[in-house]
Amino acid sequence: DGGITQSPKYLFRKEGQNVTLSCEQNLNHDAMYWYRQDPGQGLRLIYYSQIVNDFQKGDIAEGYSVSREKKESFPLTVTSAQKNPTAFYLCASSIPSPDYGGYTFGSGTRLTIV
Amino acid sequence: LAKTTQPISMDSYEGQEVNITCSHNNIATNDYITWYQQFPSQGPRFIIQGYKTKVTNEVASLFIPADRKSSTLSLPRVSLSDTAVYYCLVGDMFSGGYNKLIFGAGTRLAVHP
Numbered sequence: 001d002g003g004i005t006q007s008p009k010y011l012f013r014k015e016g017q018n019v020t021l022s023c024e025q026n027l028n029h030d031a032m033y034w035y036r037q038d039p040g041q042g043l044r045l046i047y048y049s050q051i052v053n054d055f056q057k058g059d060i061a062e063g064y065s066v067s068r069e070k071k072e073s074f075p076l077t078v079t080s081a082q083k084n085p086t087a088f089y090l091c092a093s094s095i096p097s098p099d100y101g102g103y104t105f106g107s108g109t110r111l112t113i114v
Numbered sequence: 115l116a117k118t119t120q121p122i123s124m125d126s127y128e129g130q131e132v133n134i135t136c137s138h139n140n141i142a143t144n145d146y147i148t149w150y151q152q153f154p155s156q157g158p159r160f161i162i163q164g165y166k167t168k169v170t171n172e173v174a175s176l177f178i179p180a181d182r183k184s185s186t187l188s189l190p191r192v193s194l195s196d197t198a199v200y201y202c203l204v205g206d207m208f209s210g211g212y213n214k215l216i217f218g219a220g221t222r223l224a225v226h227p
Contacts, residue, residue: 004157035217040219041219042201042217042218042219042220043158043217044217045216088155090157090158092157102146102148102160102163102203102215103150103158103160103215104160105157105158105159106157107156107157108155108156108157110155
C-alpha cells in the first residue's frame with residue numbers, strides 16, 4: 001500500500017540535543033511538508049519542498065532544518081535552537097490533481113523534550 | 115490564501131445529521147474547498163473536496179452556494195466514531211505542483227450516546 005511513514009511514533013530527547021524525525025513516502029508525490037501541532041491547536045507549517053534539492057521555510061521554521069536529497073524522503077531536524085520543541089509533528093505530501101484530496105498525512109511523531 | 119472561519123466546537127447525538135459551516139469570504143477563483151478529519155494523535159484524513167454546488171461521497175456531502183463564500187460539511191447519521199476535529203481549508207490545490215494549506219483550529223465535534 002502506498003503511503004507516508006513517519007518514525008519513530010514517540011521520541012524523547014534531552015534539552016539541548018538535536019533530533020531528526022524521519023518521513024518517507026512511496027506515493028511518487030513531488031511536494032512534501034512538515035507541520036507542527038500543539039495541544040488543542042491547528043497545524044502550523046514548518047518547511048515544505050516542491051522538488052528534490054529544494055525547500056522553503058514555512059511560518060515557523062526557526063530552530064528547524066530539513067533536507068530533500070531524494071523524492072521519497074524529507075527528514076526534519078529539530079535543533080537545540082528551537083525553544084519549545086515538545087509537540088506533535090506531522091509530515092504530508094501532495095500531488096496537483098483535481099481527482100485527489102490534496103494532502104496525504106503520516107501518522108505523526110510525538111516529540112517530548114525531557 | 116483565503117482565511118476560513120468555522121465554529122470552535124459542536125455537540126451532537128448518535129444518529130443525527132451534523133452540519134458544519136465554514137466561512138471563506140475571500141475565496142479566489144482558482145480555490146477549492148477541502149475538508150479534513152483528525153482523530154487524536156493521528157494525521158488529518160481527507161474527507162471531501164469541492165469547487166461549487168454539491169459534492170457527495172460515501173462519508174459526507176459538501177454544499178457550496180453560488181457565491182462560494184461559505185461551505186457546509188454534512189455528516190449523515192453520525193456515530194461515536196465521528197468524534198474528531200474537522201478542518202475546512204481553501205486554496206489553489208493545483209498550481210505549481212504544491213500548495214500551502216492553512217489549517218486553523220478546526221471544529222471539535224463531540225458525538226454523544
